[in-house]
Amino acid sequence: MQLKGKILIVLVSVLLTVTLTYYLVFRQVILESFIELDRMEAQEDAFRCTAAFSREMRLLSRFVHDWAAWDDTYAFVQDGNQDFVSSNITDDVFNTQKLNLIHIYNPEGKLVAGKAFDIAAGREIPLDLSRELKPGTFASLIDQRDENKSTTGFIQTRYGPMMISSNPILTSAERGPSRGAIMMGRFVNRSFVEIISDQVDVKLAALPASHTAGSGVHPGASSQGFGKAVMKSEESFVFNAFIPMYDIAGDPVLVLKASIPRNIWKKGFRAYQYGLIFILVSSIALLLTMGSLLRVLVLKPISELTGDILSTGEGSIEVKERFTARKDEIGTLSREFQAMIKRLAEREQKIWLNERRLRQIIDLVPHFIFAKDEGGRYILANKALADVFGCPVKEIIGRLDRDLVLIEEEAGKFRSQDIEVLKSGKTLLISEETLTDSRGNVRILQTTKMPFAFSGTSTPSVLGVSVDITDIKRTEKALKDSESRLSNLIDFLPDPTFAVDLEGRVIVWNRAIEEMTGIRKNDILGKGGYAHALPFYGQARPVLLDYLLSPDAKMLREYSLIDEVGDKIFVEAFAPNLYGGIGSHLWAIAAKLYDSAGNETGAIECIRDITGRKEREDLLLRQGAIIEQSLDGIAILDFSGTIQYANPSWEIMHGFAPGENQGKSGSIYHTDKQLREEVLPLVKHVRDHGGITAKVNHVRKDGTEFTTLMTSFSLRDQQDNPTAMVSIARDISDEIRMEEQLHQSQKMQVIGQLAGGVAHDLNNMLAPILGYAEMLLQTRKETDPDYSALFQILTAADRARRLTRQLLAFGSKQVLDIKTVSLNEAIESYYRMIRRTIREDIDIRIVACEESPGVQIDIAQMGQILLNLALNAQDAISGSGTITIETSIACLDEAYASAHQGVSPGEYVLLSFSDTGSGMGRETVKHIFEPFFTTKERGKGTGLGLATVYGIVAQHKGRIMVYSEPGMGTTFKIYLPKAAGKIEKVAGAPRVEKGKTGRETIAVAEDDEGVRALVCEILAKHGYTIITAENTKEFIHAVERHSGPINLMLTDVVMPGLNGKQLFESIRSGHPEMKVLFMSGYTNNVIAHHGILDKNVHFIQKPFSVSTLTEKVRSMLDES
Secondary structure (H helix, E strand, O other): OOHHHHHHHHHHHHHHHHHHHHHHHHHHHHHHHHHHHHHHHHHHHHHHHHHHHHHHHHHHHHHHHHHHEOHHHHHHHHHOOOHHHHHHOOHHHHHHHOOOEEEEEOOOOOEEEEEEEEOOOOEEEOOOHHHHOOHHHHHHHHOOOOOOOOEEEEEEEOOEEEEEEEEEOEOOOOOOOOOOEEEEEEEOOHHHHHHHHHHHOOEEEEEEHHHHHHHOOOOOOOOOOEOOOEEEEEEOOEEEEEEEEEOOOOOEEEEEEEEEEOHHHHHHHHHHHHHHHHHHHHHHHHHHHHHHHHHHHHHHHHHHHHHHHHOOOOOOOOOOHHHHOOOOHHHHHHHHHHHHHHHHHHHHHHHHHHHHHHHHHHHHOOOEEEEEOOOOOEEEEOHHHHHHHOOOHHHHOOOOHHHHOOOHHHHHHHHHHHHHHHHHOOOEEEEEEEEEOOOOOEEEEEEEEEEEOOOOOOOOEEEEEEEEOHHHHHHHHHHHHHHHHHHHHHHOOOOOEEEEEOOOOEEEEOHHHHHHHOOOHHHHOOOOOOHHHHHHHOOOOOOHHHHHHOOOHHHHOOOEEEEEEOOEEEEEEEEOOHHHHOOEEEEEEEEEEEOOOOOEEEEEEEEEEOHHHHHHHHHHHHHHHHHHHOOOEEEEEEOOOEEEEEOHHHHHHOOOOOOOOOOOEHHHHOOHHHHHHHHHHHHHHHHHHOEEEEEEEEEOOOOOEEEEEEEEEEEEOOOOOEEEEEEEEEEOHHHHHHHHHHHHHHHHHHHHHHHHHHHHHHHHHHHHHHHHHHHHHHOOOOOOOOHHHHHHHHHHHHHHHHHHHHHHHHOOOOOEOOEEEEHHHHHHHHHHHHHHHOOOOEEEEEEOOOOOOEEEEOHHHHHHHHHHHHHHHHHHOOOOEEEEEEEEEEEEOHHHHHHOOOOOOEEEEEEEEEEOOOOOOHHHHHHOOOOOOOOOOOOOOOOOHHHHHHHHHHHOOOEEEEEEOOOOOEEEEEEEEEOOOOOEOOOOOOOOOOOOOOOOEEEEEOOOHHHHHHHHHHHHHOOOEEEEOOOHHHHHHHHHHOOOOOOEEEEEOOOOOOOHHHHHHHHOOOOOOOEEEEEEOOOOOOOEEOOEEOOOOOEEEOOOOHHHHHHHHHHHHHOO
8 A cells, every 4th residue: 555545544543533532532521421410410309209208208297196196086096986087087088188098096906997098089998907018017007015106108008009107196295105006198199199290390100119120229228218219311311210119118119200301411412413513524624634735745755765766776775865965854764775775784794693693502402403405405403413313513414314314214204204394384293203313222202394494595495393202201101100000099999089180071980989970980081061070969060179179168068077188178968969869978088189290280089978877977966856855854864863964854844954953963853752762762673673664753943842754764784784874754743733623523523413413302302391381480470389390490491492502503503594794793782791791800802803894694693602702701810801802804825724624715704802811721722612521610611602602603614713821811713704795784683572462373383292282382372373283294184174364384394204394385385375484403404504594584493482482473474
């Protein structure tokens, strides 16, 4: 290319460089500054957006706080007055305040008022936050433990994201205690976002939370619920700011997209375009001007000078005077060319000198350097080659190989190689060839030959260099012999062994590893890419020896590091792919390999299968874990009594910390009596006979005693001599207590059944005695001779009647009239009676539960309980004292129920009856509820008072417990199931005027002749018409024969054939207006189930007095 073209290229290049520089500087620096300014402005706009949301959140929080610290709200949660809801939680409030949610919760977290409202649709929508939110999020919103706590943020609902705020409900003075929490919310929907957009004058859009993946938004909420804004320029002149918003739990709710115009960058870009146009136009004009000047001032003179030089012949070059005399660059160029000719001559002299030095250097090189011409004659040889041929260098020049080489075959081979190089024109490398020197020694050479042309000639030659590698080859042979011996040694090692070079290629794979992996040596030698890991792990991955060649801390995490010494490492690992995928535990050692110079050449690894050992270790670990985690206590003691080991359960069972008693005497677990009577005989038996299981008493650290079921056996050495004793103990105190409770319950049940049966027969026998004695007594005056005798008969019979009722109560065979009442009111109704009964020097205190809990009880029987307990307390209190009656709510859990026979878990009403009397000992407490058991003097008690209480509580499905110590008083705790439903008022029974008669017709059905005769006589004397018969069959005929109405049927419950209920059902169709009154001493579940009277059933208990019977009959007949 001519100079003119080159200059043109330079000028164009300069123009392009200037333009590109302008582009890069403006584009990359100035425009980037504009972009940064736009980004800063966009970030400020994004901040204003989040600030607007925060402002709305503060307004919402302030509004919620005003409602929360309001006496009306506080009072509503307490009294539930619905006027508050109807006047405050209205659609107008939702529309005016732009709210979508108002919820009020009581302290138990139950929603007591509020709703969710769709403002756009103008209707209520279902929204249960307790189901919508995670339990932890919902709990934090309604948490009122901190009265100053206010929670404001975002939540995700089925209708979309919601801004929410909650506050504890306090008084207007902002005082507690908190009565719950109030919560208000506003949906973050399109209309809400548009309002914010108008406020900040930025185009906003709400995107779903899933948009975080596409916008580059990273999780992580700030304390205000907003994440860091991410700026993206998705359009030329618009910045999009993506602001993640998070809920109270820190989970993404939505992404706020703010579209912000890039005004600064837009103006800067236009300025850049105008500048670029100006640069291009100016550069083209400058290019044309510079081209014209260069052609006149430079190109034309240079062209003339070049012509002068080319026209000059061989020899000295004479430049025309017009050029050498010039004072410009052309003249300088002419003068420099003349000087160059002189310098060339000087350099020729230096080249000769250099060639001489090169010759000396070649002769000093120990390798054979030579050159041959096309005919094979030597034209160059150094001293080392001359020594091999046994002649001076000058005698070699011009001679052929056959003239110098002793062996003709070698000379012929050298000539063939030379011809090949000359023909191919390529370098020839002979890695190994032989040359016999002048002394007859065979030398092994490594030769390189290449085509070469000497300076000043075009005739091709051969230039060669031969390196004598005879000693190297001898060393290599010795090394190979050594490697062969080492390879055989490794191959027959019993441990699987393999090695790799620095490139990771397998170089050793012995027989043992062939057997372990099933891969033959020939199939893997030379393979890289972690192929050696495949049989162990099923994938190409680094193993231990690879770690030595390329250390990586992550790799060692897969091993159990045993030891690392220098460049050797010992580990344990699991190879899952060995033995057909069964896997195997391995022990491995790896070390680096070095050459004779100490350079790393690779690494070797030896492996040993330790699966059996690991399995034994794992078994020991599992056995140890079983012992450590066993719920039974396990201890090992030597026969001197020293504790060698005790598991945590053993120590905790005895009240000690784990490991506290290691090496101490086992006597700390027993009293002296236990050691003497139980432990020492057991130890002797174990030592002599091997093992035993027995109940053994122990003592805890705090001195309390407990019973265990303990199995003990001896550990023996190889000579079968006992060395230690193992004891496995289980605390069976609870089981023993449960057995005692079950035994006591069964005993009481049997006595109760017996008492119920006896009482039934006694009631039938007592009914005529009481009735006739009362009737006779009514006909006598106090002055009559037999009045006193009749009165004693009536008194004795009445005592017998009360006794049978106590027996029925103990046996839970009474008929109960159950009502759902307040236990507090029931106690209050009997307070006056108890106060009149108990001595005045005994103070009676009632501590009632504020909740006024409801129970299902027979109020009269509850009065019997209170009276019996009060009388017992009075007898126990010597002098002045206090009786405390207290009610409360008690929750009995599964643990308590499982530890107490007959108790079901649940919510109970607890009646505690305490006195400050003399208290009772443990043995007395065991028998206190047994019938006829008493600690009072003979004649001062029947022994049925507490037995009656026990039976009544049991019939009410309750539980009675007693706690007492001598001198510390007594507390009875009665647990009654808490009742649900409406509570009835406790009121007295309506009274009927005594002796009132009637003229109605009454049908009497009674299988006992004496009772039947008595009832008929009483009713007949009071004016009633009686229909009766000896048995049920005749009774039915008598009723059917009666043509008039029958107003009332009075029937026994338990009779031969048909019972009272069945009898009534069989005849009521003929007399639909007839009422029925049942009488019995024992209902046998006919009209009462589990002692509870069926609904709308009237009943009178045998034996009854004349007045009781007539009043009951009259009362029923007068009912409308």
